[in-house]
Amino acid sequence: GENVEQHPSTLSVQEGDSAVIKCTYSDSASNYFPWYKQELGKGPQLIIDIRSNVGEKKDQRIAVTLNKTAKHFSLHITETQPEDSAVYFCAAPGGGNKLTFGGGTRVLVKP
Amino acid sequence: EAGVVQSPRYKIIEKKQPVAFWCNPISGHNTLYWYLQNLGQGPELLIRYENEEAVDDSQLPKDRFSAERLKGVDSTLKIQPAELGDSAVYLCASSFGRGAYNEQFFGPGTRLTVL
Numbered sequence: 741g742e743n744v745e746q747h748p749s750t751l752s753v754q755e756g757d758s759a760v761i762k763c764t765y766s767d768s769a770s771n772y773f774p775w776y777k778q779e780l781g782k783g784p785q786l787i788i789d790i791r792s793n794v795g796e797k798k799d800q801r802i803a804v805t806l807n808k809t810a811k812h813f814s815l816h817i818t819e820t821q822p823e824d825s826a827v828y829f830c831a832a833p834g835g836g837n838k839l840t841f842g843g844g845t846r847v848l849v850k851p
Numbered sequence: 852e853a854g855v856v857q858s859p860r861y862k863i864i865e866k867k868q869p870v871a872f873w874c875n876p877i878s879g880h881n882t883l884y885w886y887l888q889n890l891g892q893g894p895e896l897l898i899r900y901e902n903e904e905a906v907d908d909s910q911l912p913k914d915r916f917s918a919e920r921l922k923g924v925d926s927t928l929k930i931q932p933a934e935l936g937d938s939a940v941y942l943c944a945s946s947f948g949r950g951a952y953n954e955q956f957f958g959p960g961t962r963l964t965v966l
Contacts, residue, residue: 746893772952783855783942783957784894791952829893833951838907841893 742767742834746842754850759817761828761845766811769835773806773813778827778844787828788815820849853877855958857943863964869931872961876924876945883920884955885928886942894942894957900926901949933965 743766753759763773771792776784790797790804790813797804801820806813817824830842856875864870876883881902886894897916899907902923911918915934920926930937940960946953 744893749891774954776957781959783944783959784955785957786954789954831893837950838896838899839951839955841895844891844893 741836741838742770742832742840744830744832744840744842746830746845748845749843750846750848752848752850753820755820755822757820759815759820759824759847759849761815761830761847762812763814763830763832763842764810764812765832765834765840767832767834768808768811770832772833773804774831774839775802775804775815776829776831776841778829780826784829817847820847822849822851825849855943855945855956857941857958857961859961860959861962861964863966864933865966866935867932869929870933870963871930872928872941872943872963874926874928874943874958876926876943877947877956880945880947880956881923882946882949882953883926884942884944884946885918885926886944886957888940888942888960890939897928897941906949930963933963935965938963938965 746763774789777787778784803816827844831839883900885897888894900920918928942960944955944957
């Protein structure tokens, strides 16, 4: 099955700075890579995803990059704001229909 | 539009007691998932339904866990008997269409504490 590793586990940034979270996956058959954001007391919510036919995707202040050769993908948040404080999860499906999630990154944006 | 509804939000029970969680997915979503989320970890799939059929229950501990999705809408996850190690958040999610490529919409979860 798929194995997804996520780093770092915690990330503290100053408001306005950038944050980068990295994930590696094991199954070369994975071709879809979503990122979910989980706020305290809530379920995860999809914020951006990328398919393997592109190397980068942007949506306002967030972007995801994918390196299929190295089997890793990253989430980039620019101009961080206090509302970006949350836990972020990457995921990958492997060759099947089941998403395997990373261990999560707790992001704290300090004002 | 209402999101995924779960109840109860919190449950405290003593070990060896039974417990049940209920989930109402987003209207029209044919795929329903139950996940286990331990503290500080990512969600882990317990079972996935496509309509009323359980298509992936390989991670469900069948000696004590059971689930059902009658009529392909609401779902119930049961633990009997509960053990201390079952303390976690149980998340329900739904999606329109099958497969991992469809956005999953998560409910707020049920936080279970087993004493």
